[in-house]
Structure formats: C-alpha cells, structure tokens
Amino acid sequence: MTMLKELAAELIGMFIGxxxxxxxxxxxxxxxxxxxxxxxxxxxLGGAALLLGCLILLIDSVCRSARAGAS
Amino acid sequence: MMALSTAAPAVGAxxxxxxxxxxxxxxxxxxxxxLRGWRPAAVGAAGGLAVLAGIVLLLGPVLNRIPITxxxxxxxxxxxxxxxxxxxxxxxxxxxxxPLHDENAIFAAEAAALVEQASRQRRSLSWAAGITAxxxxxxxxxxVVFIVIAVGAGRGLLVPASLGALAACxxxxxxxxxVHRPLSxxxxxNLKFGVGVMLSAFGVFWTGEGLGIAWPGQDxxxxxxxxxxxxxxxxxxxxxxxxxxxxx
Numbered sequence: 001m002t003m004l005k006e007l008a009a010e011l012i013g014m015f016i017g018x019x020x021x022x023x024x025x026x027x028x029x030x031x032x033x034x035x036x037x038x039x040x041x042x043x044x045l046g047g048a049a050l051l052l053g054c055l056i057l058l059i060d061s062v063c064r065s066a067r068a069g070a071s
Numbered sequence: 072m073m074a075l076s077t078a079a080p081a082v083g084a085x086x087x088x089x090x091x092x093x094x095x096x097x098x099x100x101x102x103x104x105x106l107r108g109w110r111p112a113a114v115g116a117a118g119g120l121a122v123l124a125g126i127v128l129l130l131g132p133v134l135n136r137i138p139i140t141x142x143x144x145x146x147x148x149x150x151x152x153x154x155x156x157x158x159x160x161x162x163x164x165x166x167x168x169x170p171l172h173d174e175n176a177i178f179a180a181e182a183a184a185l186v187e188q189a190s191r192q193r194r195s196l197s198w199a200a201g202i203t204a205x206x207x208x209x210x211x212x213x214x215v216v217f218i219v220i221a222v223g224a225g226r227g228l229l230v231p232a233s234l235g236a237l238a239a240c241x242x243x244x245x246x247x248x249x250v251h252r253p254l255s256x257x258x259x260x261n262l263k264f265g266v267g268v269m270l271s272a273f274g275v276f277w278t279g280e281g282l283g284i285a286w287p288g289q290d291x292x293x294x295x296x297x298x299x300x301x302x303x304x305x306x307x308x309x310x311x312x313x314x315x316x317x318x319x
Contacts, residue, residue: 003206010210014217015149017156025151033282047284051275051296055303058155058271062162062307066314069168 021061028053080293081222082235084269088218089239091262092211097247098174099207102181107200115201119208123216130216134224144281146221147274153217154270161264162304166311172259178252218266222273264304272296 016022032050035041096116104112134142163169185203215236223232275296279286286292 003202003209006206006210007213010213014214015152015156017152017159021155021159022152025155026148029148029151029278029282036282036284043279043282043284044287046282047275047279047286050279050282050284051299054151054155054271054275055299058158058162058300058303059307059310061155061159062166063310063314065159065163066166066168066311067318069315069318 018061018065020064021057024057024061025054028057078228078231080269080273080297081226081228081232084222084266084273085215085219085232085235086239087262088266088270089215089236090243091259091266092215093240093243094174094259095172095177096207096211097243098178099181100204101247101252102178103185103200103204103207106182106185107197111197111201112204115204115206116208118201118205119212122205122209123212126213127216127220130220131229134220140281140283142224142281143277146224147277147279147281149217149274150221150270151274151278153221154267154272154274156267157263158267158271158300158304159307161260161267162307163311164260165264165304165308166315168311168315174259218270221270268297268300268304271300 028050032046032053035049036043036046096119100112100116103115137145160169164171181203185199219229219232219236223229272293276286276293288295
C-alpha cells in the first residue's frame, strides 16, 4: 500500500512540480485552443501565442522561485 | 522513411533523460548491493523492470486506439508540464537557488535509511533491500517510460525512442560495473537542462499539432522551439543567480 501511494505521488509529482506553473500552462493551452476553435483565430497566431506564453511562464516561474528562495 | 529531424530529437531526449533516471536508480541499487549483496539488489531491480514492462504492454494497445490528434494534444500537454518542470528546476539549480544532485550523498542516505527501515519494521534486511531496489527501478523507470511514450507515440517513433533509452541503460550499467561506485561525475544538471529543453519543445509542438496548428517547416520547427527554450532557461538561470544575490 505504501508503495502504491509512493507510485501515485511520483506520477502526480512528475506533472505538478509547481502548482502555479502547472495551472498557468493549462490556462494558456485552454485559451489558445478556445481562440483557435471558437473565434477563428489564425492557428499560426495561436501557436505563436502558445510558444511565447510558455517561454514567458518559464522565466517568470524561475524568477519567482529565486525571489522566494524556494525549490 | 522517418525524417532525421524528427527521429534525432526523440532518440536524443529518450537517451539523455534515461541517463539521468538510470543514474539515480543505479545509485540506490548500488547502495542496496553494497549493504546486502547483489542478490536482493538484482531480484528487486528485475522485479521493478518486470512491473515497468507490464505497464508498457498494457499502455501500448490502449495508445493505438486513441485518435492521433487527441493523443498528440494529451501527450503535448503532459510533456509541457513535465518538461517545463524539469527546465525550471534545472534553471534554479544552475542559478544556485537549489542545490545540485549529489549522488554520493544520496548513496549514503539511502544506505542509512535502509538499515533504519529494516530495524524499524522488523523485517529482514534482505527483504527491505530487495523492496528498496524494486522501488528505485520502478519510480525512476516510470519517468523513462513516460518520456519514451511521449516523444515516440506521436509519430510512430516508439522503437527508436526505446532504443535510445535502452542504450542509456546499457551505458550507465557498463560504466557502473567498471567503476563500482555512485556515478557522481555525471553532469546531471546539464543533462536535465538539455532534456527539459527538448521535452518542452516537443510539448509545444505536439500540443500545437493537437490543436490543429500546422507548424511552418514541420519537424524542423522543433529545433527552433528547442533553441528558444534553451535561451529562456539560460535567461532564467542568469536572472535567478542575480535575484539570489539580491535577496540573500
């Protein structure tokens, strides 16, 4: 049972390292998907927004953790 | 004929990620073997590999039934979460905010924990040793399995990606057998940085394809994405170093 719990924790930990980063990535994907699907946004513009958004999120997350001195 | 521009990043990502994970698993299995002999270590490691093989055999047929765009979107999102998480941590390590992995310290801690666990649970040391080896292989191997499936499933590259992972296992084990101590000189953070870059690039690529985006240059776009994530990771590490000094 303990091993199953550890296994589940490992699986969850693989994808949810930092909650704010995780939620932000999911929000960007959802926003781009909605804009492309429902507003007729040019898919390439959506792709550029996805890429740029992820790059900005990464730098922001690193800086925030550095400021907090946390992992 | 598969394009080299698609296969090379997939095989490279699987190979490098597997080196990182296999080194971590090897450290723990070696601690077990040093403390209790190779038999429980080998039995536990083989058990872990058997469970991993079962997971792959179960997942393989399921993946074939999922429509390719849904698969690309799901795997792309998971790769983004996983890859950017790795890249974030690697940037923080490079910036000196969190400490680097120390395989020697992990080896010592694992050996001490094993003795403590055996005495606390009143189990034989061999049993605890075998379970520890099994857990190490299973937990670290799960990440390898995910990476191989994630970078391989979207474009029918499961076999090349698996071969990349297998090559890493053979390489680490061969070096481990020769040096017979924790592989503490592996530039683990550089590898993690590189793998985080590649997985994040794959993540944007698959997510985009899953959303119906036709990337200009097709597979070559992966190289541009990787270069941009590398740049962002390096900028992040540099800013983290400055902020760490500023806020110290």
